[in-house]
């Protein structure tokens with residue numbers, strides 16, 4: 339976790355109510371008196387993420403950048419079930435979110451009086467999990483008397499590389515590769531998104547996870563499969579490169595998982611053969627993603643490619659994309675590995691940019707399990 343300067347301990351006070359902390363859990367120090375704009379020199383936003391199996395909170399400041407962030411992964415909670423159990427996810431978010439908010443505010447040396455807004459993931463995701471973040475964020479914003487904004491989770495992923503020291507400038511093409519989505523998006527600015535192509539079936543991360551499961555690598559097995567592939571030899575397993583022979587920018591990954599299943603059924607595999615299979619699978623996914631990303635750069639004439647989402651942590655994908663883009667005079671931008679996967683820093687940033695752009699919404703719990711990215715519009719200015 340990133341830490342900010344030491345400072346006053348934040349409280350969860352209600353406006354106009356003197357000392358009435360929302361949470362009594364050992365918080366000392368002052369609660370927020372109804373603030374004036376003068377008390378808030380920096381544009382500082384609290385971000386909350388709870389759309390799936392990560393609980394996260396972060397504080398982002400428009401001038402100083404990211405001040406603090408924390409993520410808790412519920413992997414251990416769901417592992418035995420081989421996938422995320424929505425009800426367990428929601429309950430765990432409830433347990434962790436408020437203490438985590440307190441921790442990041444403290445680490446950021448921030449009191450509620452310093453905040454200009456609260457941003458939370460409003461969708462897409464698991465509806466119960468989203469509702470927890472929405473309820474916490476809307477209540478805190480109401481209590482603190484600051485604006486609140488519901489952020490599209492994928493917009494967070496798309497903008498995540500802007501948290502890094504050398505951020506990309508608009509416009510760029512984004513390759514979004516997560517457990518739930520595989521998408522190529524032309525990004526002209528905040529809220530100006532054109533979907534160029536997407537997966538017609540499994541997402542890239544989902545294909546990694548399902549194949550990892552077949553190999554007995556547990557859940558979510560994407561990173562474990564990639565680690566196993568490091569030991570594997572290329573060319574031993576020749577998996578199909580789905581939809582590469584066709585024009586267009588859509589993807590299809592479900593056939594790959596089937597090919598892996600058939601190969602595993604054929605005969606028992608020793609450790610080296612398992613690694614070779616993992617390598618063959620990874621090469622097929624990476625080849626496909628690289629080829630389509632290059633096609634998207636060509637089709638749009640953009641020279642910057644942003645890679646976001648959990649599969650963006652894949653080392654082979656990173657090195658292959660870097661090579662291929664450099665050969666075409668384009669540059670690839672990534673969030674740091676920890677911000678490829680779900681986090682609240684990207685939500686604080688996206689929400690912060692929208693609030694700075696004058697976007698406002700009334701108090702209401704916003705949570706949408708499904709929410710097409712291209713329904714978004716830019717903020718007023």
Ligand code: KG4
Nearest residue numbers: 516517518543560561564648649652679680
């Ligand atoms: O973006 P993310 O954290 O969650 C979603 O919003 O879906 O992405 C998680 C996905 C999982 O499917 C995980 O297996 C995959 O990213 N993943 C990887 C790697 N690290 C995480 N896939 C391939 N190689 C990796 N190194």
Ligand code: ZN
Nearest residue numbers: 495516679680
């Ligand atoms: Zn995600």
